[in-house]
Every structure is written in C-alpha cells, then in structure tokens.
Amino acid sequence: MAELCGVVGVxxxxxxxxxxxxxxxxxxxEAAERALEDADLDWKDIDAVVIxxxxxxxxxxxxxxxxxxxxxxxxxKPMLRVHTAGSVGGSTAVVAASxxxxxxHDRVLTVAYEKQSESNAMWALSIKIPFSATVVAGAGGYxxxxxxxxxxxSGAPEDTGIRVAVKDRENALKNPYAHLKFPxxxxxxxxxxxMLWDPIRFLETxxxxxxxxxxxxxxxxxxxxxxxxxxxxHSTAMRSEPTSFAGRDQVNPQAGIDCAKELYKKxxxxxxxxxxxxxxxYVPFSWFEPMWMENLGFAELGQGWKMTYEGATALDGxxxxxxxxxxxxxxxxxxxxxxxxxxxxxxxxGTAGExxxxxxxxxxxxxxxxxxxxxSMWIVGAEKP
Amino acid sequence: MSEPEPxxxxxxxxxxxxxxxxxxxxxxxxGLRDGRIExxxxxxxxxLCPPMEHDPATGEATTDQWVEVGPGGExxxxxxxxxxxxQHPLQKPFAFALVQLDGADSALLHAVDAGDEGRMSxxxxxxxxxxxxxxxxIEDIACFEPxxx
Numbered sequence: 001m002a003e004l005c006g007v008v009g010v011x012x013x014x015x016x017x018x019x020x021x022x023x024x025x026x027x028x029x030e031a032a033e034r035a036l037e038d039a040d041l042d043w044k045d046i047d048a049v050v051i052x053x054x055x056x057x058x059x060x061x062x063x064x065x066x067x068x069x070x071x072x073x074x075x076x077k078p079m080l081r082v083h084t085a086g087s088v089g090g091s092t093a094v095v096a097a098s099x100x101x102x103x104x105h106d107r108v109l110t111v112a113y114e115k116q117s118e119s120n121a122m123w124a125l126s127i128k129i130p131f132s133a134t135v136v137a138g139a140g141g142y143x144x145x146x147x148x149x150x151x152x153x154s155g156a157p158e159d160t161g162i163r164v165a166v167k168d169r170e171n172a173l174k175n176p177y178a179h180l181k182f183p184x185x186x187x188x189x190x191x192x193x194x195m196l197w198d199p200i201r202f203l204e205t206x207x208x209x210x211x212x213x214x215x216x217x218x219x220x221x222x223x224x225x226x227x228x229x230x231x232x233x234h235s236t237a238m239r240s241e242p243t244s245f246a247g248r249d250q251v252n253p254q255a256g257i258d259c260a261k262e263l264y265k266k267x268x269x270x271x272x273x274x275x276x277x278x279x280x281x282y283v284p285f286s287w288f289e290p291m292w293m294e295n296l297g298f299a300e301l302g303q304g305w306k307m308t309y310e311g312a313t314a315l316d317g318x319x320x321x322x323x324x325x326x327x328x329x330x331x332x333x334x335x336x337x338x339x340x341x342x343x344x345x346x347x348x349x350g351t352a353g354e355x356x357x358x359x360x361x362x363x364x365x366x367x368x369x370x371x372x373x374x375x376s377m378w379i380v381g382a383e384k385p
Numbered sequence: 386m387s388e389p390e391p392x393x394x395x396x397x398x399x400x401x402x403x404x405x406x407x408x409x410x411x412x413x414x415x416g417l418r419d420g421r422i423e424x425x426x427x428x429x430x431x432x433l434c435p436p437m438e439h440d441p442a443t444g445e446a447t448t449d450q451w452v453e454v455g456p457g458g459e460x461x462x463x464x465x466x467x468x469x470x471x472q473h474p475l476q477k478p479f480a481f482a483l484v485q486l487d488g489a490d491s492a493l494l495h496a497v498d499a500g501d502e503g504r505m506s507x508x509x510x511x512x513x514x515x516x517x518x519x520x521x522x523i524e525d526i527a528c529f530e531p532x533x534x
Contacts, residue, residue, distance in 0.1 A: 029438070119402045
C-alpha cells in the first residue's frame, strides 16, 4: 500500500429487533455521529463517504444511498455504495480504507446498516423460481446441511455449537450495544431451545436486528494528529466465488482460504493463531465458529471444534473470538461485517470496555456473505505496520 | 424436427414493507392528517417542505422550529402525464410538479390537476386539495389544482 490508514473513530447504534423510534436516516446518523464524536471530528472534516448495506430488497428502497446522502453530509462530496450481500459491512470498510491507502482521500467516513424491521429478510432471498432448485427455508435452511457436512468430516462432538452459543451470549452481556441479551444463559438453556433447522437450535441462531455501524478512516498524517489512539490497518483482503460450480466445497470455501492467505501475507503474519490476539468472525449460526477457525488457518482441518471445546476462543482464551457477542447476538445484516471490523479496531485501541481483551495489539475482522461465497477481512494493529 | 416449446411457469413475487418514518416526517404526516402542511426550519433559517431530518446544505440536523406553509404555492417545474397508469395518483391527464408552498424555501413533488397541458407553466399559482379521508400519508393531499380554478 502506498499510504497508511488509521481507524480514528468507531460508532454503532443501540441494536434492537425494531428501532421504530428512528427512520433509516436516523439510524445511520446515530452511528455516524458517534464515530465522528469518537474521532473528535465534524461533518466538514470528511472528504468522502462510502455506504454499504445488504440487497435493496431487504428494505424495498432502491439505491437508498441517494436519499441517505443528505444526512451523511455528502452534498458536494464523493459518495460510493458497495454491494456484497452479508459480507458488505466488511467490504465497505475495505473499499473505504483503499481510498485512503491509495492517497485519493485523507479522511473517509464509512457507514453500513440494515433496518430489518422494515421487512423480513429471512425470507427475502428464498424465492421459488419456476423450474429451479430452491431452498425456501431461510438462511438457516441453506446453512444447516453445510454444518452437517462439517460434523461428519470432523467428527466434532454434537454439543460444539451449543458451547459456541453460550460463549457468545455470555460475551454479549458485556457489550452495551448488543441486541440479544440472556442474563441467565446456560448450556441447558441453549440445548433445550427449539430445533429450527437440525442441527441448528433457536439459541444457536442470529437474530434479525435494526442497526448501523460507522468508521472514520484517516491518512497517516491526520491519524497521527488524532486525540485518541488510532487502530492501524495492517492489511485488507476480499475474495469471492460463485454460489455453485462443480466440485465446490461449501463447508470450507476456497475463496475464504485464499482471502485469509492473502491477508496474512500482506500483514507479514506466518502463524495467525500466535500472532493475532483476538478476532471478530462472522458467525451467524454457532457451528460457523469452528468451521471458520479451520477455513482461516487458525486450526488444522478437522480440529477447529477443539478450539471451542478447550476454551481457546473464550474471552480469556489464547484466541478470543467474538468478544462483542458477535453476529449471534446482533445481526443488522449490512452492518454485521462492519461491526466485526469496528470491534477489532476497538480492541487494539483499548476502547472495548467490559469485553476488552487485555493487551490486544493485533486483531482480525472477518465477514462473509451470500452462500458462503463473499469474503472480506482486515487486520488492525495498535502499532503502525 | 419441430422447435421445442419454451418452458413457461408462473412466478409471483410479493414482498411487503413497512416504514418507521422517524420524528420529523412523523410530525409532517400527522399534520397532513389534520389538514395542515408544515415545514421545518434549518439552523440557517430556511424552511424545508417536505421537512428533512438534516439540512442537505450543511449536513447539520434541522431545528425543532416548525412553520405552517401553503396551502397555496408556486409551480417551479413540471412534466405532463398524458396517459396515466393505474398506479398514478390521478386517473386522468395531469402534471407531476415541484411545488414551492408559500412560506417554504424548497419544493414538494406532487400531482397537479390542471385538466389541460396548456394550463401548466412554471411560476403558475396552485393550491392543495386535501383528500376527504386522511390517514397521515402523502396522499392526504389528493393533488394540487390551479389557484384560479
């Protein structure tokens, strides 16, 4: 990269099932104002805005970035929209960072959101097209067979997913912005929750949330001047693959493997488990934690579940994962990826509050979308790369 | 060999939405229900109608000062719809127009029932015709009509 990029502001909304107190405009503005406040900056300090959200079908507003522009101080400034399904929050941050790294803009505001209460995204993409194979079972129906595939390959104990869910839901109790909070969460509570898409139980599933996340990204010169410590972007990567092709491995997609490899290479990381202090990984269904641990090279093939089992991914483990409670606790789809990226930045800035990992110097943010086909990732550090 | 008949099958896609309009448009729609059109003031003193949560010129939040505007106003620009479709607000030829209501500094997009394209001109005076039954929607203004009608 030509220029260094620092995350100087992170903001997010109070996430909830229905934020009926605000419009879409009000929702993104809440996150953007908090990011600007965190960065000690004003609207006039921003050079360009990059907006991301999941498909327009989810709220039924075509190209909402056009009507949101006025409320994001975009008048007379470059504004760009990013589309990559559920991974979009991550990709949007990557695009915004690339504008700074390329030296095109010195300070970029990037925002991602979803207002799921305005429709029903669970079923939005489950359309029955004549003469075509169709799922019509929501996201869980799509991913459940992939989880079964993982269980068969790895021989992971049946309760691995329950353990992930308990861990993430306990972490959510430490995150003031998290949507779902179960104060008395226990193994028994998750185990006895209804089976939605075998083997995925109700409490092993992400919610539908209204929420937004925003980041302020600055060039090295400006980030050096910021009052609070920036999180330095060490590397970013994006990869995608088609939903289906002969020989596609949907349990362990090649695009995810390639994306992680490029990410580590750019960041000079050779042993991710050892060199990365904590990670916010896109886990909408509990079992995706062990699956992604393997896909991202944190564990050998077939061994990812052991990280969950041995407590390695717990808040006090050697690689804490989803300290914020993750997607399992908060899922405003378009924003979910940026929340992972933002939470990673909060960790290395030391601003994660109760869910802070002590001494975190290097953190990873990860997002995936579509049928496990779009990937975006970044690594941020407390020190300059 | 004869050409095979192409496959065809029905595909109806229906998807419902609802909107949380927020505090600013919420007040505007409530006013329409009561037969009142309101604009909101920006920090710089401009009156926006339809009201917005943020001033497009500055990006700052608009104020909590509200001003009743109209029901008369001026057509800034317009386009004639000679053959209305089922979804259009009027089922006879009409104009879509940007109407700057008296007391406002911005314009509202709505329908003008002028009867004939020849009666339309930029700068013409119009006034709001309210619907008899109102429920807090933009259709609570049935349309605008020439002030001299």
